[in-house]
Amino acid sequence: MTAGKFVFITITLLLCCNLLGLIISLVTVHFKSIQKYRRQDKKINPSIFYQRLPLIGFNIFILCLFSSFGLYFLFPLFDKSLDFNLLVVALQVFIILFVDDFFFYFLHRWMHENKYILKKVHRIHHKATAPFALEYLYVHPFEWMLGYTGPFIGIISIGLFTDSLNIWAFWIYLLLRNIHELEVHSGFNSKISKWIPFWGENEHHDIHHEKLDGNYATTFTLWDYLFKTKMKE
Numbered sequence: 398m399t400a401g402k403f404v405f406i407t408i409t410l411l412l413c414c415n416l417l418g419l420i421i422s423l424v425t426v427h428f429k430s431i432q433k434y435r436r437q438d439k440k441i442n443p444s445i446f447y448q449r450l451p452l453i454g455f456n457i458f459i460l461c462l463f464s465s466f467g468l469y470f471l472f473p474l475f476d477k478s479l480d481f482n483l484l485v486v487a488l489q490v491f492i493i494l495f496v497d498d499f500f501f502y503f504l505h506r507w508m509h510e511n512k513y514i515l516k517k518v519h520r521i522h523h524k525a526t527a528p529f530a531l532e533y534l535y536v537h538p539f540e541w542m543l544g545y546t547g548p549f550i551g552i553i554s555i556g557l558f559t560d561s562l563n564i565w566a567f568w569i570y571l572l573l574r575n576i577h578e579l580e581v582h583s584g585f586n587s588k589i590s591k592w593i594p595f596w597g598e599n600e601h602h603d604i605h606h607e608k609l610d611g612n613y614a615t616t617f618t619l620w621d622y623l624f625k626t627k628m629k630e
């Protein structure tokens with residue numbers, strides 16, 4: 398595995414996830430019969446989707462650009478052997494998700510408690526009170542770039558304390574995180590994830606968009622229980 402090939406596969410994975418998000422979003426906004434399965438009754442006007450597209454597209458561009466450069470320079474930390482040890486991979490995926498979500502909880506909560514940041518930055522994401530999938534990308538570019546810090550800390554921590562930062566673990570983390578973001582912004586009621594303890598189900602983040610308060614974590618709900626910011630229906 399070379400750095401170039403690693404970056405190419407990673408960017409392809411990211412683009413495929415967002416293509417899936419584009420398809421789900423188009424179906425959601427154009428087919429009213431599907432919207433009845435959403436948690437909130439609010440109907441989405443398809444024109445909103447097209448108004449959101451320029452910023453969504455810009456953030457995808459930033460995502461590809463930063464990921465390409467960042468991962469190229471982080472590549473020496475990775476184990477190039479492509480060994481797949483299930484225990485190692487599962488543990489590393491969990492560590493990256495855990496560190497990422499812990500950082501995100503406090504970043505997100507700060508963006509609500511600091512009224513200046515809320516008004517100037519985070520309010521853009523909250524234009525969506527009943528979001529569709531691709532609106533996870535409808536955020537201020539500053540907020541979007543800050544969001545990279547959590548996974549960066551997770552990857553660096555594993556890379557520096559072990560000599561086996563696993564490429565499969567990173568790709569699986571990336572897929573889980575991106576598909577989960579699409580899912581929790583889709584607005585549809587969750588079927589499976591609500592039965593997994595402390596896993597951030599769709600309703601958890603949808604309530605946050607509806608009420609503009611509480612439920613600051615996304616991947617896990619643990620932090621909201623622990624710090625008493627869990628909102629009820």
Ligand SMILES: [Zn+2]
Pocket residue numbers: 505509519523605
């Ligand atoms: Zn928020």
Ligand SMILES: [Zn+2]
Pocket residue numbers: 522533582602606
């Ligand atoms: Zn959101």
